[in-house]
Amino acid sequence: MDDLTMLIKQEIKKQYRSVRQFAFSVGIAQTTVVSALKNGISGTGFNTVMKMCKALNIKVFDYEIPLVIDDSVVTLVQKYNSLDKLAEHTVQTVLDVEYERCKADAVKSAAK
Numbered sequence: 466m467d468d469l470t471m472l473i474k475q476e477i478k479k480q481y482r483s484v485r486q487f488a489f490s491v492g493i494a495q496t497t498v499v500s501a502l503k504n505g506i507s508g509t510g511f512n513t514v515m516k517m518c519k520a521l522n523i524k525v526f527d528y529e530i531p532l533v534i535d536d537s538v539v540t541l542v543q544k545y546n547s548l549d550k551l552a553e554h555t556v557q558t559v560l561d562v563e564y565e566r567c568k569a570d571a572v573k574s575a576a577k
Contacts (some may be wrong), residue, residue, distance in 0.1 A: 468508040469514075469523075476521040477502075492518045 477498075481487040484502065488495040493513060500515070501509040518525055545556060 467505055467507060470502060470531050472523060473506060473521060476523065480521060487520070491516060493517065569572055 477487045481490065484498050485495055488498045493516060497509070497513060501513070506514055506517075517523075520526065527548070534574060547551070550554065
């Protein structure tokens with residue numbers, strides 16, 4: 466099973482508790498959702514997949530902006546996904562502070 470299918474299945478279970486509740490809430494036929502999860506999301510219509518992702522708050526990347534996802538990034542995301550809300554907030558706060566610091570350093574370096 467591909468990663469997106471597994472992620473969608475995981476998020477449905479986490480957020481909606483059942484495929485039936487999810488399908489009803491999103492307005493997609495339950496048989497469509499069941500089929501997508503059983504056979505893999507790649508065989509499902511693009512609009513349906515986007516609707517499912519949007520309902521589950523799964524972001525679709527803009528591939529115009531380069532994005533490198535190596536093993537370390539995958540490991541980081543896996544760890545982040547296992548955190549509780551307090552830990553997510555802590556990580557996000559530290560990330561925001563460090564991002565702003567690096568951005569300021571880059572501006573200083575460019576000015577020299």
